[in-house]
Amino acid sequence: MMDLHEIENIxxxxxxxxxxxxxxxxxxxxxxxxxxxxxxxVIINSKSNNVIDKALDVLAESTGCAExxxxxxxxxxELFENKVIDKNxxxxxxxxxxxxxxx
Numbered sequence: 001m002m003d004l005h006e007i008e009n010i011x012x013x014x015x016x017x018x019x020x021x022x023x024x025x026x027x028x029x030x031x032x033x034x035x036x037x038x039x040x041x042v043i044i045n046s047k048s049n050n051v052i053d054k055a056l057d058v059l060a061e062s063t064g065c066a067e068x069x070x071x072x073x074x075x076x077x078e079l080f081e082n083k084v085i086d087k088n089x090x091x092x093x094x095x096x097x098x099x100x101x102x103x
Contacts, residue, residue: 003042003045003046003048003051004050004051004054006038006042007039007042007051007054007055007058010035010038010039010042010058011058013035013038014035014058014062017031017032017035029067032067032068032071033071035062036059036062036068036071036072036075037075039055039058039059039075040075040078040079042055043055043056043079043084043085044079044084049089052084052085052089053089053092056085056089056092056093056096057096059072059075059076059093060072060093060096060097061096063097069097072093072097076090076093
């Protein structure tokens with residue numbers, strides 16, 4: 001399925017992102033947000049709950065710091081408000097989000 005393949009590619013880009021260096025925090029933030037917005041696009045364009053759930057899992061796994069959480073929350077709120085994801089998917093993200101590992 002093309003959507004799952006696209007998610008795998010984004011996962012690879014996120015892994016590579018963790019090894020990258022940037023000239024400043026703003027460049028880092030912009031690139032991080034671009035990667036996460038790719039997941040948002042997959043979710044918006046998908047009609048499959050399996051694909052949406054997988055994309056949300058990747059978003060949760062790649063959310064660790066406060067900046068990541070802000071980006072993810074902006075995406076989630078938009079998806080939820082526009083009824084792209086349901087309350088269960090919204091809640092599942094928060095159960096799986098990386099920041100829960102440190103709380």
